[in-house]
Amino acid sequence: MIWGAVYVVLAVAFVVRVQTTDDLPPEPVQPLPGERLWLPRVHHLLLAAVLLGAPLERLVTAGAVGRRALGVLLFATGVFLYRLAGRDMGEALSPFTEPRQGAALVTRGIYRVLRHPMYLSQGLVAFGAPLTLGSRRTLALSTLAALVLFVRVLREEEALARTFPEYSRYAARTKRLVPFLY
DSSP, X not given: OHHHHHHHHHHHHHHOOOOOSSSOOOOOOOOOXXXXXXXXXXXXXXXXXXXXXXXXXXXXXXXOSTTHHHHHHHHHHHHHHHHHHHHHHGGGOOSSSSOOTXXXXXXXXXXXXXXXXXXXXXXXXXXXXXXXXXXXXXXXXHHHHHHHHHHHHHHHHHHHHHHOTTHHHHHHHSBSSSTTTO
């Protein structure tokens, strides 16, 4: 029962955006003309399938007992990092692969260390959520989601390099996804 409650709290913290100031929300982001949207759509669909699949699998099966604490740790770290990266991204935040028009390259906060902390956070959530509930079969979707995230990282880096002349210097001094390693 406790694992389910923890899961719900973390899932809500991940999905629900709370506005903490009286500022107006930013204008909705629109894709650039001709931008291919299949990759962001597949990415979001797989992440949603993981978040919904884990509790559905848990309802059908008893769920594995082991590694639930690890799942909570991964899930909670992913949610925290997601919120931190989103805050640091600010007005440049976009669900699309191409950078938001008029946005500057974000190199502050967590982006001083990692180029794609938001994708790292989503990967942590994708693996942590099923482990929290002991949903081992859903981990197959997590693996697929991680592969799509990796492709998205590569495509986004191409777009960032095209948009920001200073991106190559930034990329040379920061890691892509894993602090101090990659």
